[in-house]
Amino acid sequence: MPRIAVTVDGIRYEEDVEPRLLLVHLLRDRLGKTGTPVGCDTSNCGACTVMLDGKSVKSCSVLAVQADGSDVVTIEGLATAGTMHPMQRAFHEEHALQCGYCTPGMVMAAIDLLREDPDPSEETIRHGLEGNLCRCTGYCNIVRAVRRGAQSMGQAVTTP
Amino acid sequence: MIPAQFDYLRPGSLQEASEALASDEEAKVLAGGQSLLPLLRLRLAYPSLLVDVSRLEELTGILDERDHVFIGAMATHDEVLRSPAVIAGCPLVALAAATVADPAVRHRGTFGGSLAHADPAGDLPAVALALECVMVTSTRQIPAADFFLDYLEPALEPGEILVGVKVPKLGPGWGFHYEKFHRTAQAWAIVGVAAAVRRANGSIQEARIGLTNMGPTPVRARAVESALQGVELGEAVRQACAEAAEGTSPTSDLHAQADYRRHLAQVLTHRAVNAAAGRP
Ligand SMILES: Cc1cc2nc3c(=O)[nH]c(=O)nc-3n(C[C@H](O)[C@H](O)[C@H](O)COP(=O)(O)OP(=O)(O)OC[C@H]3O[C@@H](n4cnc5c(N)ncnc54)[C@H](O)[C@@H]3O)c2cc1C
Ligand code: FES
Ligand code: FES
Numbered sequence: 001m002p003r004i005a006v007t008v009d010g011i012r013y014e015e016d017v018e019p020r021l022l023l024v025h026l027l028r029d030r031l032g033k034t035g036t037p038v039g040c041d042t043s044n045c046g047a048c049t050v051m052l053d054g055k056s057v058k059s060c061s062v063l064a065v066q067a068d069g070s071d072v073v074t075i076e077g078l079a080t081a082g083t084m085h086p087m088q089r090a091f092h093e094e095h096a097l098q099c100g101y102c103t104p105g106m107v108m109a110a111i112d113l114l115r116e117d118p119d120p121s122e123e124t125i126r127h128g129l130e131g132n133l134c135r136c137t138g139y140c141n142i143v144r145a146v147r148r149g150a151q152s153m154g155q156a157v158t159t160p
Numbered sequence: 161m162i163p164a165q166f167d168y169l170r171p172g173s174l175q176e177a178s179e180a181l182a183s184d185e186e187a188k189v190l191a192g193g194q195s196l197l198p199l200l201r202l203r204l205a206y207p208s209l210l211v212d213v214s215r216l217e218e219l220t221g222i223l224d225e226r227d228h229v230f231i232g233a234m235a236t237h238d239e240v241l242r243s244p245a246v247i248a249g250c251p252l253v254a255l256a257a258a259t260v261a262d263p264a265v266r267h268r269g270t271f272g273g274s275l276a277h278a279d280p281a282g283d284l285p286a287v288a289l290a291l292e293c294v295m296v297t298s299t300r301q302i303p304a305a306d307f308f309l310d311y312l313e314p315a316l317e318p319g320e321i322l323v324g325v326k327v328p329k330l331g332p333g334w335g336f337h338y339e340k341f342h343r344t345a346q347a348w349a350i351v352g353v354a355a356a357v358r359r360a361n362g363s364i365q366e367a368r369i370g371l372t373n374m375g376p377t378p379v380r381a382r383a384v385e386s387a388l389q390g391v392e393l394g395e396a397v398r399q400a401c402a403e404a405a406e407g408t409s410p411t412s413d414l415h416a417q418a419d420y421r422r423h424l425a426q427v428l429t430h431r432a433v434n435a436a437a438g439r440p
Contacts, residue, residue, distance in 0.1 A: 002168060018165070019165075019166055019167060019168030019210065020162065020163040020164070020165055020166060020200070022162070022163075022197075022201075025162070041161055041201055041202060042198060042201075042202070043194070043197070043198045043201075043265070044346070046262070046264060049264055052267075055238070055267040056263055056264040056267060057264050057267055057268055058264050058265065058268075060197075060201070061193060061194060061197045061198065061201075061265075061268070062193065062197070062268065063168070063190075063193065063197070065168050065170075065212070066190075066193065066212065066214070068170075109263070109264065112263065112264075113263065126345075127345075128263060130262045130263075130345035130346045131261065131262025131263060131264045131265060131346050132262075
């Protein structure tokens with residue numbers, strides 16, 4: 001069995017993995033990071049989105065062996081010292097979730113789209129979240145939350 | 161679902177990769193995995209061995225050469241659509257890459273993988289065909305016109321690896337557009353049209369049109385290309401584009417009937433040619 005080394009939410013792990021093990025199953029079943037859910041069998045829903053070396057990926061569509069040597073950030077790695085990440089807080093404040101199943105992926109995809117555009121328009125947000133499906137909310141509050149999250153992240157950067 | 165078992169190899173050289181692939185009929189190349197892993201998860205494919213070429217240096221990078229842009233097979237859709245060399249030298253590739261799937265898939269899926277997968281619904285095969293790209297493999301060079309043999313069947317021999325693609329620069333006077341029709345975000349094209357058009361003195365001198373999802377392989381709309389020669393912008397363009405479905409053999413599936421696809425091909429070709437010619 002191949003042996004891989006991955007850093008997940010700041011902690012380095014070495015694991016022996018079957019080649020067919022998906023990254024999302026490594027996270028959930030081996031490392032206990034159940035914050036990242038699996039929502040589909042077709043790579044469409046985006047619920048499983050994590051950051052792999054700083055870019056959003058669908059962790060159900062990456063093999064654990066492909067992540068060898070990489071840095072992974074999951075939804076569980078966003079909060080610092082018990083304080084929610086501004087994007088998590090914005091989702092809470094804007095009521096951007098109902099069942100919450102899509103939320104971990106939405107939050108990761110939202111943070112990813114801000115890498116390119118820290119102050120995105122509604123259209124940019126909708127486009128940037130096209131790989132994430134929500135069965136509950138109708139997206140309006142999600143878009144609002146991403147705007148609000150972007151604003152507070154911008155402030156976090158500009159004010160000391 | 162969890163994929164069936166397979167072995168995994170991350171070769172250190174192109175030669176090692178080719179040998180491993182040639183010695184095992186059931187072995188498959190793994191690039192970004194964005195087509196292959198969904199197939200494995202649905203247990204629609206059972207390879208014995210995956211040869212992960214993603215870290216082979218020969219396959220990475222985008223090079224700006226004199227008369228072409230060389231796009232390494234492992235360049236991701238995201239790298240391609242942002243590459244200054246691509247945007248300047250072969251913008252049609254960047255336009256089409258930007259319509260592929262969604263940001264997370266574009267971070268993993270590759271240019272080479274899209275072509276080697278030879279899915280006629282993929283957005284890049286029609287572009288490669290229209291631009292007359294040349295596929296550079298581990299053993300030879302294959303013109304795009306000879307590369308797409310059939311549905312999911314590229315002209316690659318066992319053990320042959322796509323290393324990169326030479327995309328010709330078409331030079332001044334050319335305009336480009338990729339028109340993709342799909343019902344929902346992040347969906348595959350029901351029909352797509354890649355258009356490159358050279359204009360001079362208010363009329364079209366030359367056009368190259370590639371069609372996505374109008375048959376088991378991507379196809380050139382040759383009838384439209386010749387009908388467009390020397391045509392002035394306006395009604396004549398619409399008439400020329402009415403021949404877009406000529407010689408195509410689209411399927412009927414859940415998304416559309418064949419006759420609707422033929423209709424779409426005409427309408428979308430018209431839009432694509434006008435946009436490429438700089439007319440909204
Ligand atoms: C949700 C979703 C939506 C998508 N939507 C679109 C879309 O709208 N338009 C579109 O065009 N695509 C779409 N795709 C597919 C995406 O573009 C893939 O990235 C692409 O088809 C394959 O690239 P890959 O690097 O992931 O290849 P892989 O999945 O790794 O490989 C695909 C096939 O090509 C072979 N292969 C790969 N690289 C090489 C090589 N260098 N040499 C020889 N053989 C090779 C493999 O053996 C395999 O058979 C979508 C995918 C998903 C998951
Ligand atoms: S679980 Fe990964 S995309 Fe749906
Ligand atoms: S909140 Fe239920 S799927 Fe989005």
